[in-house]
Amino acid sequence: MSGTVKKLFSHLRMDLGPLRSSRDFRLLFGSGLIGMFGSFLSMIVLPLQMKDLTGDYVAVGLMALAEFVPMVVCGLWGGAIADALDRRTIVLWTEVGLMLSIGALLVNALLPDPQIWVLYTMGALTAGLGSLQRPSLESLMPQVVPHDQLAAAAAISSFRWNLGAIVSPALAGVIFAVYGAATAYAVNIATYLISLALLWMIRARPPAEDTAPASIKTMIEGVRYAVGRKDLMGTYLVDIAAMIFAFSTALYPFIADHFGGPQTTGLLMSASAVGSLIASVTSGWTGRVHRHGLGVIVAATVWGVAVVLAALMPSLWLLLACLALAGAADMISGIFRATIWNQTIPNELRGRLAGIELLSYMTGPMLGNARAGFMASSLGGWRVSLGAGGALCVLAVVALAAKLPSFRTYDARTDEHALREKARRAADQPVTA
Missing domain, CATH: 1.20.1250.20 (MFS general substrate transporter like domains)
Incomplete structure (x- = not known):
């Protein structure tokens, strides 16, 4: 039994290889x-x-x-x-x-x-x-x-x-x-x-000698590259959909009023971060995953389901547990999305795509809070807004998964972009010591 426990622990323990x-x-x-x-x-x-x-x-x-x-x-x-x-x-x-x-x-x-x-x-x-x-x-x-070690590096950064x-x-x-x-x-x-x-x-880290100067044209080239790769679009669209429909921190002051008053707001705000921290600490298993697109889909679905369950919980502590689960799922989704980005995007485009990524994960929560407030006001309170948002998140993620087969079936072992970047980096022999 002790050997089994040790093996399980080794699979869960955060991989600190990039730091070493x-x-x-x-x-x-x-x-x-x-x-x-x-x-x-x-x-x-x-x-x-x-x-x-x-x-x-x-x-x-x-x-x-x-x-x-x-x-x-x-x-x-x-x-x-x-x-x-x-x-x-x-x-x-x-x-x-x-x-x-x-x-x-x-x-x-x-x-x-x-x-x-x-x-x-x-x-x-x-x-x-x-x-x-x-x-x-x-x-x-x-x-x-x-x-x-890119998946491990993403987990360490998330931690x-x-x-x-x-x-x-x-x-x-x-x-x-x-x-x-x-x-x-x-x-x-x-x-x-x-x-x-x-x-x-x-x-x-200077760019290549033939790199074009920054301009609106080069920005458009980055957008075209992203749009032309459906697997990349899947990472952006699934995250935006998950945030718009299920991100609801604007509701927390109202939830706090229901469960004891303003002093509860801090617990609600930190619950998802605690879940995310636990997920990053136990993220060693993510380095063994190769179907990162499917991983994002599953994690985003769990995020939506956890939000639905949070809306149904009768006690504060059960609700906090659901929010922690949602935070953990969001963290796993983030690790897999970052792995796809870092494994497949050419170095000469990585900065422009990082700019697009920044917008994708910053605008979603802003729109999500606006959606949450509107639904709570017009449909009957925070429970309806929270639950309906989580359900819509699940439906949107499933629909996007169906529409983007190259994202759903992405496999780092066979994907042409991942293999090309792996070969290029091996040839460049980057200094890692």
Whole structure:
């Protein structure tokens, strides 16, 4: 029995191979871990400071609107320049820009009368710089991790994100409540300095000599490539459908009122992150999966079913368990989607496709919350909205699976794009030590 248990544990245990084999991945992981805390500091403190200064719901809500347009524009352009320039250089300069924007927020917070327009301007700037940086960061991973360890690298990166999503917001709230906005921004600047030191040590990743400069034409080329590959479109469309129909954090304040009051909101917000963290810690088995498209379909279906079950639960703890299951399923879907992207997309297009990926997983939750609020208002409350959304998610995923056979049958062992990239990377003999 002990041998069976050990074997099961070895299959579930997170594969740390990328951290052992790749120096640059270790540096990226360390930078991301520090940077995650800093990012959550500004993400949490900005609306809190706006609330303190204005006491206005609309003023706080408009911050998200101010950040949306820069996110979309810079996400697409960030993908184009990631394929045209040295990705490490882009990451470094955008990191400097982010640090300077937080510096402006620090100066503003130290003023006797902090200016609201500074919060809007710097919030939009940080959103734009973050979206400009993200494609370069995402497209660095296939360059620093061996081809057969990409699934493990995606799981490790997801673990880092989920750990930050659970711990960082609580710490950010405490720092703001006890020491104020200025101290929170100062700590954020310190995290950027550490992150910059780690990123500086990563090897340069210049593009090929014949790479075309970034332009609207190259952006369109990236979109055409994505549209021309139905397996890639499946990763985007299934995730967008799952988020639009079953993402419902806008309902959490109303669910909290039903189960004891506002203090319950934090439990609801963290439940899915806890499930995601557990899924990433026990993700060792994902490295043995080759049918990643089918894996995404199954995981997205489980996500929808878990949301339906959450709507039916009579007690808070059962509802939280369902949300945790949903978070775990979403994490597995994310690992498999990232594996398809990193295993099959040519290096010269990886940045532009990362920009498209950024938009796909950022817009879905925004639209999902709008859908959840509308359905709850017009159809009879949060349970109806939550349950109907989960059911629609399942139906949409099944329909997309039927319409996209190349996505449903994707197999990394036989897919032409995966095999070509594997052969190319083997020929390039990337440095992983």
